Amino acid sequence: MININEVYETNKMIEQENLDVRTITLGISLLDCADNNLDELNRKIYDKITTVAKNLVATGKSIEREYGIPIVNKRISVTPIALIGASSCKCPEDYVKIAETLDRAAQTVGVNFIGGYSALVSKGMTESDENLIRSIPQALAITERVCSSVNVGSTKTGINMDAVKLLGEIILETAERTKERDSLGCAKLVVFCNAPDDNPFMAGAFHGVTEADAIINVGVSGPGVVKTALQEIRGADFETLCETIKKTAFKITRVGQLVAQEASKRMNIPFGIIDLSLAPTPAVGDSIAEIFEEMGLEYAGAPGTTAALALLNDQVKKGGVMASSYVGGLSGAFIPVSEDQGMINAVSAGALTLEKLEAMTCVCSVGLDMIAIPGDTKATTISGIIADEMAIGMVNQKTTAARLIPVIGKTVGDRAEFGGLLGYAPVMPVNQFSCDAFINRGGRIPAPIHSFKN
Incomplete structure (x- = not known):
């Protein structure tokens, strides 16, 4: 059972560290x-x-x-x-x-x-x-x-x-x-x-055909909480780092569990899953990139970033599954550019490129998310970027996604304004070499050999 004392324990997280329930999705x-x-x-x-x-x-x-x-x-x-x-x-x-x-x-x-x-x-x-x-x-x-x-x-x-x-x-x-x-x-x-049937986060949420007639899914977020916890153990070894992230994720997930159970009871609709995804916002202090910096990286994108993200993603999931029996959706760390001030800063400083972001998607919970690219980018180039991202998901048996925004009339270095939680993003350069002949082949790339599980 979850009691009100567990909520009081998180009061500081809510008031000072940007902890929130990002969404109740019906x-x-x-x-x-x-x-x-x-x-x-x-x-x-x-x-x-x-x-x-x-x-x-x-x-x-x-x-x-x-x-x-x-x-x-x-x-x-x-x-x-x-x-x-x-x-x-x-x-x-x-x-x-x-x-x-x-x-x-x-x-x-x-x-x-x-x-x-x-x-x-x-x-x-x-x-x-x-x-x-x-x-x-x-x-x-x-x-x-x-x-x-x-x-x-x-x-x-x-x-x-x-x-x-x-x-x-x-x-x-x-x-x-x-x-x-x-x-x-x-x-x-x-x-x-590999889209999941129970993801509560937009823009990718849909209600899978294996789901009940109606279901309550909750998405919790708290990158600011994780960053603050890491500030208190600055310079500690990796074991201490991992334990701190895991314990923090546990507390965050318990808040989501409470909200999910209350919403389910009050609406008389079954509870589905808690999605513990560290989803950033443009607010200062609510950033995945700032967690990397607290881990010891000058900017997101510096050497070691993929390892840091792999560690973060794994410990978040380990803490979450101890807090709730029904962790699902995407659960991990999102790395959108436009919604994360630290990621925006890293792109602006030249530390973070599209290619490095693609490498990071091998170990994050989604993929190339909210990436602004030049408006004159060819359709085949966009398809090529999507194909690369889909291949990472297919081979690694994980969900990957691409949310690419070719901003018409803007080019590299310009700024695209989306507003609200979507924030803004610098337009990032795209590899200009052609993939036309590859994309135009048509047909289907077959499933990898390890797909055979029967």
Whole structure:
């Protein structure tokens, strides 16, 4: 049992070290909404979301008041829409109508994001999948709260290179349609390998088909708490470093467990998982990069950064699984550039490059996240970067993702402004050598030999 004394123990973390519950995400299955008639489908989707989630925001606020725990976001994830719209959507424009319905439902219940405008195409694309993917630029341009993701690879199936090629083009089109806002639409689009069914974090959240009809997932974050704990053992050996991170992660996860259990009880919806991901914000002191600096690196990106991140990720997970029996989602350390002031500083100083970030994704919990690149980057180059990131996930049996933002009208050294938790980012240089012939081959990269587990 979790009691109020454990919350009091974390009071200093909340008040002084930026500890928060980053999100309560309510997963909702829309499988029972499927219909041959598009208007009827949209009605069912709107009615179900607004019924199941009607008390989500109020519940989050009541828990905040009662326990003094900041809950930054209340969000919804839904069944991948490419599955739900397969019978009624005959063209990309039909899917855009569903995106508008999702946006309207999210606005009605008061959540800041709704995820699940998604397709799962790791081995191949149905006509419905392709129609949804082709609808993404328009859908993200005309909605405020809708987030999109496409899973293009897995360790069991390999990488769908046809989908990777298409998404390079889709990302550029999304950037162009939202160029007046520094191509903000791309910040709401994630390309995955090995996407989990229970991730509460946007923009990649969707409600997997293996999940219950509705589920509560909670994402907790606390890089500032970890940094402060490490300041107290500055210069200590690696054993002490690891123990400190692990114990801190335990305490953070217990806060999330409390919130998840309370939300589950008050809404009468089962608790799913705690995602213990050290997700930074632009706030000073709430940075993964500053943890690296406290470990002894001049900047994120310096030699030793990948080792430091591997250590951090592992100890966070070890502490988390001792605190909760249901740790899931992505759980680890996020390394987005735009959302982390320390990462921004490292890029600006020349310490952190795209290639070093790619190396770090071998050991972090996601991948190339919120990376601003020049707006004139070719679609095939974007596809090549995605393919590299998907290969890391496929071979290493882990989730990887790419959230790339080609900022139309801006080039290396310019600054892209996204606002809010998304922050801002310096536009990073991209390797200019061509991968056109490789990307244009078409087909599928097969699964690695160690995928055979039967």
